[in-house]
Amino acid sequence: MSESSAPEREPSPPQPMPMPIGVRLWFIWAFLLLAGTGILLPRIIEFVDFSERAPFSLLGIFMMLELAALLFGITVAMQRKRIGHRFAIGIAILAAPMLAGLPPILLDFPPKAAAGWQALFVPVGLAISIVLVVALLRPSSRAYFSED
Secondary structure, three states, X not given: OOHHHOOOOOOOOOOOOOOOHHHHHHHHHHHHHHHHHHHHHHHHHHOOOOOOOOOOOHHHHHHHHHHXXXXXXXXXXXXXXXXXXXXXXXXXOOHHXXXXXXXXXXXXXXXXXXXHHHHHHXXXXXXXXXXXXXXXXXXXXXXXOOEO
């Protein structure tokens, strides 16, 4: 059989890069944040920070901004867009305020319990943030977000 009579194969598209561990960890964190926000949403809605007659609360505004950024970040990260990398780093930094600040406020902890909670969860949140940011800054994680 000659080369000219052999059927020509179309080149196969390149295989997509496997998801790096840093990106996997970030997706786990992002979906945990999404679940936590969903679970705490009724408390956030009924939370009053300065006046019963005010149509909004500062915590509610913060949480809605966090929710919008989280949903948009997950969406663009799933599409492997370059902006998804920046959103992933921004969302990774939310660990300390979300873990240490929200539960004492929303669950009406007494002052001593709130101080204890924050003393425990500020370091945990910082550790999560540092691990996620370092993992996301690795070259394999940066290369994963390759779409324009």
